[in-house]
Amino acid sequence: MSDDLGDFHAIIPAGGIGSRLWPLSRADAPKFLHDLTGAGTSLLRATWDRLAPIAGDQRIMVVTGRAHRAAVESQLPGLADRNVVLESEPKDSTAAVGLAAAILHRREPDVVIGSFAADHVIGDTRGFQRSVREAVIAARAGYITTIGITPTEPAIGFGYMRAGERIVVDGAANVHEVREFVEKPDLATAQRYVEDGSYLWNAGMFIARADKLLEEIGRSEPELLAGLEQLADAWDTPARGAVVDQVWPSLKKIAIDYTVAEPAAAAGRMAVVPGDFDWDDVGDFASLAKLQSGGRPHNLAVLGDNARILADSSSGIVVSHSNRLISLIGVEDIVVVDTPDALLVTTSQNAQRVKGVVDALKISGRDDVL
Known part of the structure; x- marks a missing residue:
């Protein structure tokens, strides 16, 4: 020091x-x-x-x-x-x-x-x-x-x-x-x-x-x-x-x-x-996608040690924490987050709205996935 x-x-x-x-x-x-x-x-x-x-x-x-x-x-x-x-x-x-x-x-x-x-x-x-x-x-x-x-x-x-x-x-x-x-x-x-x-x-x-x-x-x-x-x-x-x-x-x-x-x-x-x-501050999946892709907008970023992804003409980010094979065809700025008990699919443009899903889950008492 x-x-x-x-x-x-x-x-x-x-x-x-x-x-x-x-x-x-x-x-x-x-x-x-x-x-x-x-x-x-x-x-x-x-x-x-x-x-x-x-x-x-x-x-x-x-x-x-x-x-x-x-x-x-x-x-x-x-x-x-x-x-x-x-x-x-x-x-x-x-x-x-x-x-x-x-x-x-x-x-x-x-x-x-x-x-x-x-x-x-x-x-x-x-x-x-x-x-x-x-x-x-x-x-x-x-x-x-x-x-x-x-x-x-x-x-x-x-x-x-x-x-x-x-x-x-x-x-x-x-x-x-x-x-x-x-x-x-x-x-x-x-x-x-x-x-x-x-x-x-x-x-x-x-x-x-x-x-x-x-x-x-x-x-x-x-x-x-x-x-x-x-x-x-x-x-x-x-x-x-x-x-x-x-x-x-x-x-x-x-x-x-x-x-x-x-x-x-x-x-x-x-x-x-x-x-x-x-x-x-990695505030949402849009910023995470940008971080992972190095700012290249037409790339598909993949996060997950054992991710199994097949992609054709697709961009955005996939976060995989399950063993599922995920296939993407012709989708742009997609956000896919796959976990054993919950799946999120949205777009980079709507990434800020994910918080609304969490709020809805709280209201509905679905604490098991929070």
């Missing part, structure tokens, strides 16, 4: 089921536990491998659900037991990141924390690490800092942020103010953002001094902060279990974008380091 990041502690929130990747991603096997790149390693493990050289194995904390503890620890043998934070139920990113920050702040008052999702794909590890280093320097200066991704296309599946003037911070030449965060746009708006040149994709990476992050949560959600502080006070004591059972269910479920990023940007306390490295 580099000496200049000795105060840095990485946090990996590993939650959510990735409902737009159903039936591949399930409640008991969410997308971060899968190898979606064909690299032979899960997205979670790849995230760990990016962070370990700049944080060190003993300075990475994983926040995940109780049901996933065994799988997470199996994939991450270097994860210290004291750095496993288990959620009894999902409460979104403010609770996950805020609790980790509060625990680490008690252990190390001057710690700089960085939160990085467990299920993203990043091609340029060195570029990512350079951006993290600059973000840590900006965080030490008191900014809530994020890493924004330079858009490569007018994507409508991502949130955006507008970068402003450069902020002078010794040792970091690529830090800018964040003027505003904006929600996922329509195609015309996204095209305007890309042409403007000052908009970046919001990749959900947040780096800050733990005390500053907690202050920001307290400004917008004081009751939520009080609950997180109560949990952190008990975390490294024998009272942890009882306090978690009492406090965790009462925590407000809200994303960190709303409690920290947006209000900090409005108040001039938010900074961004533009990142030029390849990044994808």
